[in-house]
Amino acid sequence: MSEKEAVEEKPLTQKGLETRQKLLRAAEEVFGQKGYYEASIVNIAQEAKVGQGTFYNYFPSKKDIFDELIRLYNRELRLYIKEKMANIANYEDAQRIGFQAFFNWVKDRRNLYSIVQQAVVVDQELYRWYYDKLAAGFLKSLSAGINAGDFKNIDIETVAYCLMSIGHFLGMRWVFWEGKDVPEEAFDAAMTLIFNGLNNN
Template sequence: MTGEDKAPRTERGRRTLRALLDAAAAEFGEKGFHESSVVSITSRAGVALGSFYTYFDSKESLFRALVNHMSGQVRDYVAPVLPGKGDQIDAEGRALSAFLSFARKNKEIYRIIDEAEFVAPDAWNAHYGTTVERIFERLKSAESRGEIGGPVDEAHAWAIMGMNVFLGLRYGVLGEERPVDEVAAIVNGLLRNGLQA
């Protein structure tokens, strides 16, 4: 996240790093990358300016680390709900419900990930690439268990991720009027049955 040489070695250092990442998420989420400054981020975090450079070389390196951190947060938020009753389509519904809940609590992720395409394209690519890899692996495993028809293609994983991203935007950021499980049930019906009459 910060580079091997700048990774915190103490609990206090880990707390400082978390404070910087949390402050950066709020700052970049509100103001965007270009309008945010290291000074405003450290002030928001309650961290001395000099401490910032203990962990990051620049605002850009902090932004890149934040994108990686947020991507990891999504993964960690969704992973525990994947095991459970039913088949892989049921699991994908639980994953979507969890992601929508995450998006509602972390609305800034959309602005940050969108900006990452231009500010930190490597982190942006990694965010979407690793997400698709995880979905694709789940689908291939489900295919091998006979839970879904095949052949499963990477395009299926991109389609599911694309739906999830835009559903998170609509029902996580733009409005919260529908229960996340209701939205997930609609999408699960689409995954299970398609739109064919």
């Protein structure tokens, strides 16, 4: 505890920030490839090409660097999607772009996607935090669409959860499991379902 506080309170130099970043990248690789339970601090330090003692200068434990990875990349993902969706005038188009951005992100950060899924076993609270936070990221763009009269005025948190869950499973099904892009036919079917519904008329 006090060790953790010490770590957090110590302001990092440029070099320190770089080392911390190197450790996080290494942890992403190691947790992604070996899984949380098989991964060790020794593995992470080796992957980052630093000594084991150096690891402890930045993170008190394996669990702490795992938590930090998830928090950090939750934020990165949300910013990445937000950026892609910015300046898209049409609300439906913006959501579509958001989905594409998410699938690209899973493709680029495959290990990280696996790490988020590991959290369901490693720390259920953290896993919940991750998805609550991600769902919250939808609220602003959905509200804007509702306020403009483009989207139906239905329970917005549920809509956010539905969109997030569709993104999650299609990303898992195609990008993570098959190592492919989401096929156009599948993407179009999902978008038709989301924006126009399954019912004919």
